[in-house]
Amino acid sequence: MIKLLISKMIEKHNGYEKFDFSYLEPARCRKSNNKNMRLNLFIPNVDKKKMFGGQTTALDFFMQLGKSLECDLRILSEREVNEEIVKQYDGYEMTNIEQEIEKNSICAFGIEERKKNRLSVREKDYFIATYWTTKYVLNNVAEFQKETFGKATDIIYLIQDFEPGFYRWSSEYLLIDSTYRTDNTIAVFNSSNLQNFFMRMDYKFSDMYCFEPCLNSNLREYLEKDVIVERKKKILVYGRPYVGRNCFSLLINALNQFIEDYEFSNEWEFVSAGADFKDVKLKKGKRLVSVGKLTLDEYAELLSECSVGVSLMCSPHPSYPPLEMAAFGMKTVTNTFQDKDLAAFSDNIISVSDVSFKGIGKAIIQAVEKCPEGFINMRNSAYVKGNAGYSIIVDQIKSKLMR
Ligand code: TRH
Numbered sequence: 001m002i003k004l005l006i007s008k009m010i011e012k013h014n015g016y017e018k019f020d021f022s023y024l025e026p027a028r029c030r031k032s033n034n035k036n037m038r039l040n041l042f043i044p045n046v047d048k049k050k051m052f053g054g055q056t057t058a059l060d061f062f063m064q065l066g067k068s069l070e071c072d073l074r075i076l077s078e079r080e081v082n083e084e085i086v087k088q089y090d091g092y093e094m095t096n097i098e099q100e101i102e103k104n105s106i107c108a109f110g111i112e113e114r115k116k117n118r119l120s121v122r123e124k125d126y127f128i129a130t131y132w133t134t135k136y137v138l139n140n141v142a143e144f145q146k147e148t149f150g151k152a153t154d155i156i157y158l159i160q161d162f163e164p165g166f167y168r169w170s171s172e173y174l175l176i177d178s179t180y181r182t183d184n185t186i187a188v189f190n191s192s193n194l195q196n197f198f199m200r201m202d203y204k205f206s207d208m209y210c211f212e213p214c215l216n217s218n219l220r221e222y223l224e225k226d227v228i229v230e231r232k233k234k235i236l237v238y239g240r241p242y243v244g245r246n247c248f249s250l251l252i253n254a255l256n257q258f259i260e261d262y263e264f265s266n267e268w269e270f271v272s273a274g275a276d277f278k279d280v281k282l283k284k285g286k287r288l289v290s291v292g293k294l295t296l297d298e299y300a301e302l303l304s305e306c307s308v309g310v311s312l313m314c315s316p317h318p319s320y321p322p323l324e325m326a327a328f329g330m331k332t333v334t335n336t337f338q339d340k341d342l343a344a345f346s347d348n349i350i351s352v353s354d355v356s357f358k359g360i361g362k363a364i365i366q367a368v369e370k371c372p373e374g375f376i377n378m379r380n381s382a383y384v385k386g387n388a389g390y391s392i393i394v395d396q397i398k399s400k401l402m403r
Contacts, residue, residue, distance in 0.1 A: 022111050023078075024136050024175070029144040030118040032100055037071035037124040042134040046077040046106060047085045053320040054160045056216065057190060058130040061158060064390060065128075068398045076109035076119075078134065109137075123149040126401060128156045132163045135179040142184050152184055154206060156397070160190040161317045162197060166245070180205075186400070188393065190317065193340045197316035207400060209393040213320060215327055215384045222300035223328065223379050229304040231375055232269070235364065236302060236330070238311035238321040239272030239290065246319075247312040247335075250360065252280055252288070254310070257361030259283040268368065273302060274321070303328035307375070308367045310360070316340050322349065327384055329375035331367035333360065346378055 010017045041062040043055060051059070066073045075089070076097070086094045086106050095105040097119045109119070114137070121144055129135035135157055142152035157179070164173040180187075180203045187205040189195035195210045215223070237255070241248040259265045260283055269289075270282065276292035294302065303309075309325030309332040322334040326348040334342055336353045343351040350370075352363045378384050 023133055025111050025114045026140050027109075027114060027137050028118045029121045029141060029148075030098060031148050032120040032122045032125075034100055034122050035124070036122070037069065038074055038122055038126070039066045039069055039071055040074045040076060040125060040127045041130065042076040042078075042109065042127060042138060043130045044078045044134070046075055046079070046081060046089075048088045053216075054190075055130070057160065057213075058128070058158055061188070061211075061390065061394075062128055064394045065397060068394050069401065071124075073104040075104075075106045077106065078110050079108075080110075081106055081108040121145060121148070123151075124153065126153050126156065128158055129179075130158045130160075132176040132179045135182075136175065139179075139182060154184045154186045154401075155182075156186045156188055157205075158188045158190070159194065159198070161194065161245075161315050162201075165315055186397070188397070193318055194316050196339060209397060211390050211393050213318060213323060213383070214386060214390065215324065216296065216320070218296040219300050219303075219324060219327075220384055220386075222297065222304075223377060223384060226379070227304060229301070231307045231371070232305050233267050233368075234269045234271055234306040235308045235310060235368075236306035236325065237270065237272045237288070237309070238274045238319075239277070239288070240275040241277050242275065245314045246274070247314050250355070250357070251310060251312055252282070253357040254360035254364065255286075255288065256283045257357045258364040259286055261361055262365045262368065264368075271302070271306065273299060300328070303330065306330055307371045308364065309333065310364060310367075312355075312360070313337065318342055318345075323383065327378045327381070329377040331370045333363040333367050335360070345383070346381070348376065348378070 009019055011020050043058055045055060081094055083094060086092055089106060092104045092106050093101060095101055095107050096117060097107045097109055097113055098117045100120055121141060127138050127141060129138050138155060145152040164176045167173050185205050186207045189210040191213055192210050237251055238246060239248060240246040255270060270286060272288050272290045273294050277290045279290055280288040282288055303325060309330040311322040311325060312335050313319040316337055322332050322342060325332040326346040330348060332348050333350045333352060335355045336351055341351050342349045350363045350367055352359050
């Protein structure tokens with residue numbers, strides 16, 4: 001059986017065998033004589049309709065840095081690009097990676113394109129990698145620039161999580177780790193929690209910047225309207241069964257623990273947003289109703305009418321949902337992780353260090369019992385008010401690149 005499995009994963013080449021890592025197919029490059037500066041974003045997906053928190057942040061960061069640099073812009077996507085998707089981007093045109101055009105461009109840069117075509121590279125091309133595979137693929141661009149122009153530009157690596165943690169200890173773990181150990185890399189961390197974690201792991205970068213998460217602008221607009229909605233006895237959970245770091249199994253068992261241990265639990269309803277799955281039957285006839293991934297407006301409405309939130313994250317990054325739940329005034333249960341502790345973010349957060357079924361269940365009881373104290377939204381906090389952290393580092397990176 002194991003023999004069969006391995007033989008399926010191994011590719012036969014002329015006279016040798018190797019494992020299929022085609023998604024890491026390196027970028028092949030060709031020289032461009034264009035002297036203008038260009039900022040490139042390499043991102044797994046460009047379709048805004050399919051973006052979650054991390055990709056939206058990457059795009060926003062790129063747009064702000066690009067605006068500040070006043071240079072040409074190019075977006076490279078690991079997944080499909082088509083005319084419909086490109087319409088989502090004002091002033092951009094779809095091109096091939098070999099082409100040079102006057103306008104800002106969006107190109108597919110997946111496995112097939114990398115095999116078929118060579119990426120046009122300028123002397124003053126700067127790249128932002130946004131996920132470990134994008135960094136891995138771009139690694140040899142700097143070498144090409146050195147050979148062709150005598151000098152390479154630094155790669156900006158937007159690090160939004162400790163990605164080896166998405167896998168077990170394995171080949172992938174080490175391959176991702178290798179992306180944090182290359183020269184000429186400027187690390188930009190999403191949150192100081194994450195940066196501190198990397199520092200404790202002793203990674204070294206040629207330069208480092210960090211910004212704190214801020215509230216998504218659609219959610220901010222909703223919050224600023226100050227819509228008064230009556231809070232219901234509803235517990236909203238961030239439920240993503242297929243994303244390990246959101247700890248779905250722990251979450252479900254903790255809900256059962258709460259139902260078991262809290263004398264008035266029959267008065268409460270349970271709803272899950274974030275991903276589609278079949279409703280889960282809980283203890284005492286209760287159900288966790290899944291509403292799937294909502295639009296941001298629908299999500300804002302739910303955040304306004306639920307009283308308690310539970311959002312778990314096994315990672316040094318805070319993740320967005322617990323911050324959003326707290327910003328909308330919900331009593332929010334989340335876990336600590338090593339030195340991550342979101343208690344200081346808001347009084348609405350109940351930060352649990354005993355991350356067991358019992359520990360989380362107990363915190364949910366505390367949360368429901370705190371509800372009569374009232375619901376305070378954080379509309380005036382720095383997190384809601386905007387992107388100050390962002391703007392500061394954009395200016396700092398600009399002066400570094402212009403030097
Ligand atoms: O992109 P994500 O998977 O988040 C990532 C990870 O947490 C990651 O490890 C970290 O690197 C990075 O963010 C910074 O998804 P995330 O952040 O969990 O997505 C939350 C966003 O999705 C949130 O800002 C609002 C939006 N959202 C919806 O649009 N609809 C919904 O129903 C829900 C629940 C959220």
